[in-house]
Amino acid sequence: MPQRDNGHVMLLGDAAWCLNLYSGMGATAGPHGGAELGHALQNHPDDVLAAMATRETRLRPFITRRQRITRLKQQLFVPSGPAAEGLRSALTTTGASVPSRWYRTARSG
Ligand SMILES: Cc1cc2nc3c(=O)[nH]c(=O)nc-3n(C[C@H](O)[C@H](O)[C@H](O)COP(=O)(O)OP(=O)(O)OC[C@H]3O[C@@H](n4cnc5c(N)ncnc54)[C@H](O)[C@@H]3O)c2cc1C
Numbered sequence: 001m002p003q004r005d006n007g008h009v010m011l012l013g014d015a016a017w018c019l020n021l022y023s024g025m026g027a028t029a030g031p032h033g034g035a036e037l038g039h040a041l042q043n044h045p046d047d048v049l050a051a052m053a054t055r056e057t058r059l060r061p062f063i064t065r066r067q068r069i070t071r072l073k074q075q076l077f078v079p080s081g082p083a084a085e086g087l088r089s090a091l092t093t094t095g096a097s098v099p100s101r102w103y104r105t106a107r108s109g
Pocket of ligand 1: 012013014015019020021023024025026027028030
């Protein structure tokens, strides 16, 4: 969304930016957004609009970065096609074999 408040109502958490389960960050981003609003209101006690704008400016880069990363991480959960599925399969197979190789080496030596 280009804007998450209208001067009277401000959206927070999933309602504002929906870092869904693939992000693994939704539960962090919600309180983070609330904390940023608290700081902004402390710095602009007599100007709610300025506080809302400050919060938005400070928060947007953090949220945008997480939203972009989420699109990538989503491919691990729900691949969008055969290429993504192949890559996921290769990654999970390699990832799964590393600990067992390490375990065998540790036990034998
Ligand atoms: C399956 C799953 C796994 C997840 N795993 C992770 C994870 O590992 N790590 C992580 O960080 N995040 C994870 N998330 C995301 C995380 O749960 C959310 O981002 C986070 O809970 C959002 O918090 P919120 O307070 O913004 O919204 P919510 O937790 O959705 O809270 C909104 C509240 O508003 C209430 N409500 C809705 N409509 C009304 C109404 N009209 N009147 C009054 N109340 C209303 C709802 O009942 C709800 O209690 C996961 C999400 C899912 C679904």
